[in-house]
Amino acid sequence: MSEQDITYELDDRIAWITINRPERRNALTRHNMSVDLPDTWLRFEADEDARIAIISGAGEFAFCAGMDVKERAGAFQRSADGGASEQTRETRVSPRANGVTKPVIGAVNGVCTGVGMQIVADCDLLIASDNAWFSDARTSVGLVPALGAAELARAMPLHEALRLIFLGRHGRMTAERAYQIGFVGxxxxxxxxxxxxxxxxxTVMRNAPHAVRLAKQAVWESLDGGLADGMANARAIAAANPTLEDVREGARSFVERRDPDWKLR
Incomplete structure (x- = not known):
């Protein structure tokens, strides 16, 4: 059941949110992205007993390996054939996209890529194991990481974000590098x-809850000036992206374990 893929446990005012698909390196399905994660963030925000959330991945080897590309191969084909794209609904995976005003800590264990990067870029604080690494492989399977790119560009230096996006699965950022540039604390x-x-x-909970929440609001809203138009444009790009032939080719080549044959269309 998909509700077991994202678990929520409250322990002494801390909400532990876990991506629980270790057999798939915690890669997310369409249902996880469009229903399970948004519902979990809304549950946390509404939970009066929860002061702070920690999101992590099950096991020691992966925080989140992005979306489940094998599952998505069929979805890309349906989108190209004229079916309604679900990508817009699937972009609400991060806390702020779901209106979370309480503090959120990302605890990154192992690989964090694709949609996983979108989640952690939207967390308020990041802590990582020293064997963690970060990448955004979506350009390597023909996808435009439009919303993730907009969030990454605020969470790390611009050229570091562009390097991750342009290199795709052929490049990665080590935990040490992420710490050096201030992405991980x-x-x-x-x-x-x-x-x-x-x-x-x-330690965060030792401070006044309302002060922490209002400080979070002030900081994030200070970054939002000029962002609204950029995000609206990014959503339009993301919605159109699944109709591209290279998206289907990227998914097929991944499943067939071969190099993609890009058509540039």
């Missing part, structure tokens, strides 16, 4: 990530 050994994330959350 703290690095810990893999076995200590859970404890360190909890300690960070409890």
């Amino acid at each position: 703290e690095l810990v050994p893999p076995g200590e990530l859970h404890e360190a994330a909890e300690q960070l959350a409890r």
Whole structure:
């Protein structure tokens, strides 16, 4: 059941949100992106007993390996054949996209790519295991990471974001590099990530809840000037993207384990 793919556990005012598909390196299905994650963020925001959330991936090897491309291959074909695209609905995977005003910590274990990058770029604080790494492979399967790109460009230096996007699956950012550029605030050994994330959350909770929430609002809204038009344009690009032939080719080549034959259309 998909509700088991995203788990929500409340422990002493901390909401632990876990992407729970370790057999697929926590890659997300369409239902996970369009229903499960948005519902979980809304649940956290409405939960009066929850002060802060920590989102992580099940297991030690992956936070989130992006979307489940094998599942998406059929969806791309249906979109190209004239079916309604679900990509716009699937962009509401991150906390701010769902109106979350409480603080959110991203605890990154292992690989974080594609949609996973979109989630962590929208977290308020990031902590990672020192074996974590980051990439955005969507350009390597013919997808335009429009919304993710807009969020990454605010979370890290512009040229670092563009490097990740342009290199796709052929490049990655190490945890150490992410720490050096300020994208990640703290690095810990893999076995200590859970404890360190909890300690960070409890330190935040020592402060006044309303002050933290209003400070978050002030900081994020200060970055939103001029962003609304950019995000609207990004949504239009994302909605049109699944109709491109190269999207279908990217998905097919991934499933068939071969190099893609791009048609540039």
